[in-house]
Every structure is written in structure tokens, then in C-alpha cells.
Amino acid sequence: MARFRYPQLCALARAAEVVGERWTLLIVRELLLGPRRFTDVKGRLDGVSASVLTQRLLALEESGLVVRRYLEPPAASTVYELTAAGRALEPAINALVSWGVRALVPVRPRERVESDWLRLALTAWARREPTPARSFTVRVRQPRREVAVRVVGGPDGTTVSEAGAPSDATLIADAQTMLGLVSGMLVPAAALRGGHVRLDGDPRALDDFPALFNA
Amino acid sequence: MARFRYPQLCALARAAEVVGERWTLLIVRELLLGPRRFTDVKGRLDGVSASVLTQRLLALEESGLVVRRYLEPPAASTVYELTAAGRALEPAINALVSWGVRALVPVRPRERVESDWLRLALTAWARREPTPARSFTVRVRQPRREVAVRVVGGPDGTTVSEAGAPSDATLIADAQTMLGLVSGMLVPAAALRGGHVRLDGDPRALDDFPALFNA
DNA sequence: CCGCATCCGTTTCGATACTG
């Protein structure tokens, strides 16, 4: 791999050399969730080959973004972990996420969703001004399984976190519908009547849902 | 080109599909400076081939980040211009720049510098708290020519802009030295004694220079 | 000269198979 891909003394070009290769940013995204094994990362990134993932992890290690840690027996495996320099990419990744949400719709067939990725997207949409004090469990139905996140409104704005804790209401829909509701393109009551959304819990909560996000 | 490179419903993956190809972010960086002709962009990006630049501009147009405008005679040429969606990338690019500055040093041989890129880097380093009310012209000497930006401290923090207006002092040095001064790795007085930096104007200003940036 | 299209040798990628 050409180490010096762009002959420019420019910070953006330097960033692109380190994290601009195919898959690299998505690998960092996974490692931001915590140390991960080779197979764990590969399992999340459908389509990446073992050889390319090896190359990328090696390059990230050389660039000082990732360290490899050998776990003691009985674990006896290797994990890849972000360094401080790697974690420092988080603001840039969040900015790219905020920009990228506009392209999430339309949802494409056979596309995979993980709750971590859904959380990223909803966080980018979340309002920072005071929002209705409601809590929701957002469940997105996939062909093979469901993923869920928790969305909570409050005086400090909307927060998005892992699902688990009880909530006022649970919304169940496919990805396209849920993104429509979040982005304000779909009206909750209409989606409910149309049978695209299932609501468990407090029925009055549903109308507040769009107010938790920037339309 | 595979349009759907990552089969993931993730905003970061979507962003990477649109701007993650080689050269693409650097093309957007150039167009953020204003509408540009094909040849202008190509002239700034040493190493990009005409065919790849054509592909990228076409892809950016299809993605809605760029529009092509045909100028009337006597100009009679085409310019590429960012749309609102394209300009919306600026925060993400700035975040990547802020992260990338750490890799600017060491400067590599035969690397090109443009004043716009220098401005990006110094802006990322600029302090946002009140800084000494001094103005500097920063001139970076290259083998073939010199580039310059203007750095001004004040109660609202440091601002970096195009060179031109007069300033309290002018610093002239090569790129490596200048980045050393900005990053706090070099002490101004020592660099001056060592002959690595030339100072025109108020000699007392020099000691304030590092205070304009986050070390 | 400007904006591309085409050709060609090299690099990189993705899929599969294989190994300690």
C-alpha cells in the first residue's frame, strides 16, 4: 500500500491517508464500542475479506490508532483496541454521521442494521433543546431479527441509549417507517392507522415522538 | 463503480459511500473555496488522473453534492460548484482537519503546500479563548514559492485568514519550522537564534506567537 | 487550452480455500 498517497501538506489529506481507505472508518466505528477480536469485527462488516481486514488493522496499528492486546489464558485471544489517537476520531465520525443521515432513506434491500448504528443515527437527529419528557423503546424489525434503542426526552434535550430499561411506550416498525417517523416525513397517527407501526404502552406518547428529533 | 459498497443501514457507511472514495474529500475541500473548473481542481491535486477526476465529479453530481454550471461566452467554460448538501460537509471536514493536524509533522519531501491548506491547519490549532492582540503574517517558504496567511489574536480568540493586510510582524520559515512554532514544539527565540525563522516587524511580538495556538 | 474518452501496465479488492 502506498504510504504517502497524497503529496500535500494538508491536514485533511493526512487524515484521508490514515482513515480514508475502504472499510477503515467502519473499523474504527466498531472499535469505538470497545476492544474487539478480529472475528468480531469481520462478522460486523459484511463483505470485507480477511486479507483486507488484516491489512487495515495492521495499518491502523502502524499509524498508532490501534493497539493489539493479547489476552491471558483461558481467554487466550487477541483483541484490537483504540488508542487515545483513535478515540480522538469520534468527533469527526459523529460529524460524518450527522451529514450521512440524510442518505439513510431510502433503505436498501438486504441491508443490515445493528442497534449501535441505529443509535448513532438517532443521536444525530436528536434535538438538543428541551423536548417532551417521554421515554420510548424504538424497535426496528428486520427480516432476520429486531434491534432496539431507547430514546428519552427531557429538559436537556433528547438522549439516545441502549435499549433495556422500561419506557412509556414501545414503537415497532420496519427501518424505513421508523426513519420516516424520526425525520418527520411520516405522521405517527397515519402510520399507526396504516398498520406500519405497532405501539405498545401509552397511546398518547406517540404524538410526542416527532418532537424529540430535528425534522 | 459499485454504488452500494457497504450493505449497512448506517449513516457513517452512507457518508463513506459518497465521500469515501480516493480523492473525493479533497475535491470537496477545493470546491469549498468556490466554483472551480476541471483543470483548476486537477492542477491542485497532484497525482489524480483525468479519468478518475471525471468519475469523481460525475459521482458527486449524481449524489447531489455538486452542480455543473456552464458559463456564457466569452468565458465559455464549465465550473463545478457545491450544492447546499455539499457545503454541509464543511463541519465534518473541519473535524477531520482538527484530527489530521497531528500527522502534519514530519513534513515530507516534495510535498506541496497551498495557503488555503495552511489556513485550515492553523485554524484547527487556533485558540478560542482570548489571546494576545497581535497580528502576524505567516510566510511559509517552499522550494518553488512561498505561501502566506494572516493570524490575528484578540479577545474572541485567534482568527486565521488570507494574507494581505499589514500586520505587526511577519514570520518567515520553512513548513517544518513553522509547524513547530505553532504546535509549541519549537521555542521562538531559539528558532530565531538558530536562523530557522526570519522576523520582520516588531521583535517583541514573536514571544506572543505561541500563545495564539493550542499547544 | 478544456473536458473528457480510451488504452495499458500496476495495484487493490473480494471471494474462496487453506493453515497453525
Place this chain on the structure above:
DNA sequence: CAGTATCGAAACGGATGCGG
């Protein structure tokens, strides 16, 4: 589990050509 080996396909950089 964590990669390595291999191989055809795609992408890339550089050169050339060509219509406007």
C-alpha cells in the same frame, strides 16, 4: 480463532488522442 494464499475482477495512474 486469526489469520495466509491464491486468483479473477475492479480500480488506479499515466499517457495519448480528440472534439469543441
